Amino acid sequence: MRIPIAALIGLIFTFAYFFVAIFAPWIAPYSMAEVVSRDVWLPPSSEFLLGTDNLGRDLLSRMIYGGRTTIFIATAATILSFTTGSILGFLAAVLGGWADQAMSRFVDLIMSIPSLIFALVVLSVMPVTVPVLIVVMGLLDSTRVYRLARAVAVDINVMDYVEAAKLRGEGRGWIIFREILPNALSPLIAEMGLRFIFMVLFVSTLSFLGLGVQPPQADWGGIVKENADGIVYGIGAALYPAVAIATLAISVNLVADWILNRTTSLKGGRG
Amino acid sequence: MSDTLLKVQDLKIGATVYPPGEKPHDIEIVHGVSFEVEKGKVLGLIGESGAGKSTIGLASMAYGRGGVKITGGEVWVNGRDILKTSNSDVRALRGGEVTYVSQSAAASFNPAKKIMDQVTEAAILQGKFSKKEAERRAVELFRKLGLPDPENIGNRYPHQVSGGQLQRCMTALALCPEPDLVVFDEPTTALDVTTQIDVLMAIKEAIRDTGVAALYITHDLAVVAQVSDDILVLKMGDMVEYGSVDQIINNPQEEYTKALVSVRSIEHAEKTPTPSPILKVQNITARYKGTNFDVLKNISVELHPGQTLAVVGESGSGKSTLARVITGLLPQGNGSVHFSGRDLSKDLAGRSKEDLRELQMIYQMADVAMNPRQTVGTIIGRPLEFYFGLRGAEKRKRIVELLDEIEMGEGFIDRYPAELSGGQKQRVCIARALAAKPKMIICDEVTSALDPLVADGILKLLLDLQKIEDVAYLFITHDLATVKAIADSIAVMYQGEVVRYGGKTDVLSPPFDDYTDLLLSSVPEMKLGWLEEVIANRKMESAGN
Numbered sequence: 151m152r153i154p155i156a157a158l159i160g161l162i163f164t165f166a167y168f169f170v171a172i173f174a175p176w177i178a179p180y181s182m183a184e185v186v187s188r189d190v191w192l193p194p195s196s197e198f199l200l201g202t203d204n205l206g207r208d209l210l211s212r213m214i215y216g217g218r219t220t221i222f223i224a225t226a227a228t229i230l231s232f233t234t235g236s237i238l239g240f241l242a243a244v245l246g247g248w249a250d251q252a253m254s255r256f257v258d259l260i261m262s263i264p265s266l267i268f269a270l271v272v273l274s275v276m277p278v279t280v281p282v283l284i285v286v287m288g289l290l291d292s293t294r295v296y297r298l299a300r301a302v303a304v305d306i307n308v309m310d311y312v313e314a315a316k317l318r319g320e321g322r323g324w325i326i327f328r329e330i331l332p333n334a335l336s337p338l339i340a341e342m343g344l345r346f347i348f349m350v351l352f353v354s355t356l357s358f359l360g361l362g363v364q365p366p367q368a369d370w371g372g373i374v375k376e377n378a379d380g381i382v383y384g385i386g387a388a389l390y391p392a393v394a395i396a397t398l399a400i401s402v403n404l405v406a407d408w409i410l411n412r413t414t415s416l417k418g419g420r421g
Numbered sequence: 422m423s424d425t426l427l428k429v430q431d432l433k434i435g436a437t438v439y440p441p442g443e444k445p446h447d448i449e450i451v452h453g454v455s456f457e458v459e460k461g462k463v464l465g466l467i468g469e470s471g472a473g474k475s476t477i478g479l480a481s482m483a484y485g486r487g488g489v490k491i492t493g494g495e496v497w498v499n500g501r502d503i504l505k506t507s508n509s510d511v512r513a514l515r516g517g518e519v520t521y522v523s524q525s526a527a528a529s530f531n532p533a534k535k536i537m538d539q540v541t542e543a544a545i546l547q548g549k550f551s552k553k554e555a556e557r558r559a560v561e562l563f564r565k566l567g568l569p570d571p572e573n574i575g576n577r578y579p580h581q582v583s584g585g586q587l588q589r590c591m592t593a594l595a596l597c598p599e600p601d602l603v604v605f606d607e608p609t610t611a612l613d614v615t616t617q618i619d620v621l622m623a624i625k626e627a628i629r630d631t632g633v634a635a636l637y638i639t640h641d642l643a644v645v646a647q648v649s650d651d652i653l654v655l656k657m658g659d660m661v662e663y664g665s666v667d668q669i670i671n672n673p674q675e676e677y678t679k680a681l682v683s684v685r686s687i688e689h690a691e692k693t694p695t696p697s698p699i700l701k702v703q704n705i706t707a708r709y710k711g712t713n714f715d716v717l718k719n720i721s722v723e724l725h726p727g728q729t730l731a732v733v734g735e736s737g738s739g740k741s742t743l744a745r746v747i748t749g750l751l752p753q754g755n756g757s758v759h760f761s762g763r764d765l766s767k768d769l770a771g772r773s774k775e776d777l778r779e780l781q782m783i784y785q786m787a788d789v790a791m792n793p794r795q796t797v798g799t800i801i802g803r804p805l806e807f808y809f810g811l812r813g814a815e816k817r818k819r820i821v822e823l824l825d826e827i828e829m830g831e832g833f834i835d836r837y838p839a840e841l842s843g844g845q846k847q848r849v850c851i852a853r854a855l856a857a858k859p860k861m862i863i864c865d866e867v868t869s870a871l872d873p874l875v876a877d878g879i880l881k882l883l884l885d886l887q888k889i890e891d892v893a894y895l896f897i898t899h900d901l902a903t904v905k906a907i908a909d910s911i912a913v914m915y916q917g918e919v920v921r922y923g924g925k926t927d928v929l930s931p932p933f934d935d936y937t938d939l940l941l942s943s944v945p946e947m948k949l950g951w952l953e954e955v956i957a958n959r960k961m962e963s964a965g966n
Contacts, residue, residue, distance in 0.1 A: 309789050310784045310786060310789045310790040311789060311790055311791055311792045313750070314782065314784070314790055314853075316750075316769065317748055317749075317750070317769070317777060317781075317782055318777060318803070318804060318807060318857075319772075319774050319777040319778075319807070320807070328792075328795075329792055332792070332794035332795075333792065333793065333794055
């Protein structure tokens with residue numbers, strides 16, 4: 151099997167980020183919140199590979215633990231938004247009629263409010279913990295997935311093979327999971343890559359605004375916020391998490407593109 | 422030699438293929454084809470899909486569709502090799518000297534522009550006529566092609582005329598720049614059989630009156646026999662036989678040509694009705710949601726066990742709607758469906774598993790009737806699992822039995838639909854229906870998307886299976902030749918009503934009502950001069966006129 155070079159680069163970076171996120175405690179040279187130096191914003195050295203942050207903590211360790219938090223939250227929220235969004239979307243397409251109308255108009259209602267503002271309002275009244283963040287982000291984003299899943303499923307639902315399944319007497323479960331889902335998978339997977347990136351940006355934005363991950367726990371958005379003042383003095387500590395977010399976004403996109411290309415063949419995705 | 426307009430010599434055409442899981446590579450799809458067309462003559466190109474007919478037709482305009490390259494040979498038009506001339510010369514050729522009529526006029530016209538502007542566009546662009554002259558010529562052509570109100574029809578938009586009329590407009594478009602050669606690519610295939618003969622006659626007269634030469638591409642030998650002087654039979658990019666119409670139809674030499682000529686010659690003796698019909702449709706009326714128009718009006722038909730009822734009619738006659746009512750997809754307004762000794766619920770949701778099992782359906786487009794992500798084994802195996810609870814080895818054994826019954830065999834069990842040919846796909850759909858051990862199968866135009874020889878194979882298979890499984894067919898079709906081949910009784914539908922109903926012999930024997938007469942006489946016959954005979958003798962004009 152030949153992997154195109156772009157996809158290969160994407161795969162390597164994505165894999166590396168997830169590897170580091172999973173094994174953070176073994177890879178990071180210092181612990182997450184340990185103050186290791188009296189001097190803040192030290193430049194990179196052999197002792198502190200990326201220097202120190204605004205409180206004299208090791209920046210590399212903060213980055214590694216921060217990546218762990220960001221990627222975990224983004225992944226969990228993506229999975230939540232895809233399960234909820236696609237199942238409800240498929241259901242709306244299969245049921246049709248008033249059930250479809252009710253769900254779709256409710257989704258329109260939520261989508262008419264900018265999700266960042268919606269999240270800020272919700273998080274300002276709720277306790278900001280990681281599970282709450284995941285649920286809020288996941289549910290808000292599931293509206294987008296719902297839209298896509300419903301649109302794809304409406305097209306598939308009128309195909310003769312779905313009609314044949316209905317005439318056979320199949321239940322909704324079979325029709326959704328065995329007839330519609332396999333055929334809707336490739337646009338959904340490609341979208342999944344994009345939604346994951348959106349989640350990374352979303353959680354980083356929330357943390358940057360102070361309503362996301364709470365200190366001392368590290369996450370990329372939070373590290374940007376903590377070190378943002380340094381930019382005025384020509385200290386680039388805030389740029390590392392920014393670069394990490396950008397490279398992760400690009401590599402996941404490259405992988406998603408490749409998957410989309412491979413699964414559009416009609417051979418059940420084997421081609 | 423001065424009369425030769427188009428001369429194709431040893432034409433070779435290649436294409437790039439992208440087989441799943443393999444590297445793209447080039448293959449040859451036309452292997453050295455040679456023929457000539459004289460001025461004012463018509464050459465019919467005939468063959469099944471994949472024979473290379475359209476590709477050769479387009480090559481005579483020095484054009485290859487996406488991914489197709491002309492790799493060798495010569496194409497001479499008016500004494501010059503158009504494969505070797507400059508781009509500007511080719512531009513003058515296309516739409517000027519050589520024009521093209523495609524299969525689907527509806528897809529070829531720009532819906533946003535008036536017909537007149539599109540018909541005259543090429544002639545004006547090529548500098549052959551001024552706008553005024555071109556429009557005068559277009560009106561003349563409209564009249565010649567038998568279009569209603571020729572002075573004003575050009576002011577309409579494409580959606581404001583019928584399919585048959587639009588196809589004639591397209592012929593006018595092709596003839597407008599006074600070309601030397603017109604390529605007709607299946608111009609009547611998408612039309613109803615009764616509309617087809619009018620368009621065919623119009624094309625034939627227009628060719629005769631304007632004296633152009635033509636390439637007439639079709640898969641229907643009976644059609645090409647009506648309009649051509651010579652016929653070239655193609656198969657998989659190879660020349661099979663090349664000769665005059667008379668020779669090809671009345672004295673074919675090659676086996677393949679003989680098979681094409683004798684297609685639709687299945688014989689089936691009518692069975693007598695039994696005392697207890699399996700299906701009894703009584704006084705059915707139906708309309709679609711949100712409309713106040715009855716698509717079906719008071720329909721009553723019966724089907725006897727192990728027999729075939731053919732429902733015949735043009736598109737829009739309500740035959741597929743009847744199938745939807747019987748299957749429960751469209752609840753009827755009035756009337757009842759009595760099946761296998763019980764009344765069926767109007768609604769699909771109200772039917773028992775047994776009701777559903779005993780009444781199966783086969784679709785026109787086998788392509789979309791099978792989930793592309795399921796293997797043949799899953800497709801055929803699901804009804805076995807669902808209705809009979811078969812699992813594992815037992816299920817597999819039955820799947821293999823069914824695959825043998827449809828003459829395909831175990832080797833296909835792990836294939837995906839995309840890896841099957843059109844005929845094989847339809848066979849798998851038949852196996853899926855049979856897997857449920859039904860008492861009755863609704864066949865909705867099951868052969869109309871297939872090549873004639875493949876369709877013949879499917880019909881033979883259905884007849885054989887009927888003998889083995891004793892299943893009844895409700896056979897929906899617009900093709901009377903198919904009906905003659907397999908039906909025991911016939912219902913002719915016209916605008917939502919059954920206009921003629923009874924045993925096959927009775928329905929197909931005179932005296933006819935006007936519509937049945939039109940329908941019967943419109944089926945192309947493999948006979949020279951048939952077209953003129955029909956036009957002279959019929960009692961009723963087709964809906965397209």
